[in-house]
Amino acid sequence: MSIVKFNVLTVPEGAGEKLEERFANRAGLVEGQPGFEEFQLLRPVEGTDRYLVYTRWRDEESFRAWLESQAFRRGHAQAAADRGDAPAGHGHGAPAGHGHGDAPAGHGHEHGGPAATDSEVWGFEVVQRVTADRPDAD
Numbered sequence: 001m002s003i004v005k006f007n008v009l010t011v012p013e014g015a016g017e018k019l020e021e022r023f024a025n026r027a028g029l030v031e032g033q034p035g036f037e038e039f040q041l042l043r044p045v046e047g048t049d050r051y052l053v054y055t056r057w058r059d060e061e062s063f064r065a066w067l068e069s070q071a072f073r074r075g076h077a078q079a080a081a082d083r084g085d086a087p088a089g090h091g092h093g094a095p096a097g098h099g100h101g102d103a104p105a106g107h108g109h110e111h112g113g114p115a116a117t118d119s120e121v122w123g124f125e126v127v128q129r130v131t132a133d134r135p136d137a138d
């Protein structure tokens with residue numbers, strides 16, 4: 001069965017649009033990663049104000065390989081620059097850390113500066129999965 005990894009992003013009030021824009025311009029590299037199955041960016045509506053980055057993978061190894069890949073680095077190059085380090089640079093395949101909440105305030109540049117001030121990874125095993133029995137519903 002597949003696994004699901006959420007990256008849970010804390011986004012200051014008013015910065016959601018900027019975050020969404022950055023994801024709209026995302027590198028699109030994750031699609032080509034072996035074992036990648038699905039990605040969704042989820043905007044909070046009720047119960048939380050954190051954004052969820054939903055990813056589904058064939059197995060834990062596939063996810064870890066992506067974390068250590070150039071594709072991950074390149075897909076997060078701007079986020080890393082904003083935070084002053086490289087997302088994969090923490091080694092051990094450990095998810096990129098938890099953002100630091102120390103993003104430099106208001107140093108705007110062409111990408112508009114940091115959008116998320118903190119992040120945390122949640123991991124799950126898919127136990128059951130049901131989708132509508134229509135080709136366009138998934």
Ligand code: HEM
Nearest residue numbers: 005006007022026027028029030075076078079095096119
């Ligand atoms: C320090 C932690 C992380 C932060 C702050 C962060 C933030 C971001 C941001 C802002 C983007 C949009 C592209 C950009 O602006 O560079 C992005 C892309 C993405 N993030 Fe993260 N991210 C982190 C770690 C992770 C982790 C651990 C996962 C997986 C659970 C993940 C999943 C993704 C995916 C799938 C994309 C799209 C990449 C592509 O198009 O190839 N991120 N992330």
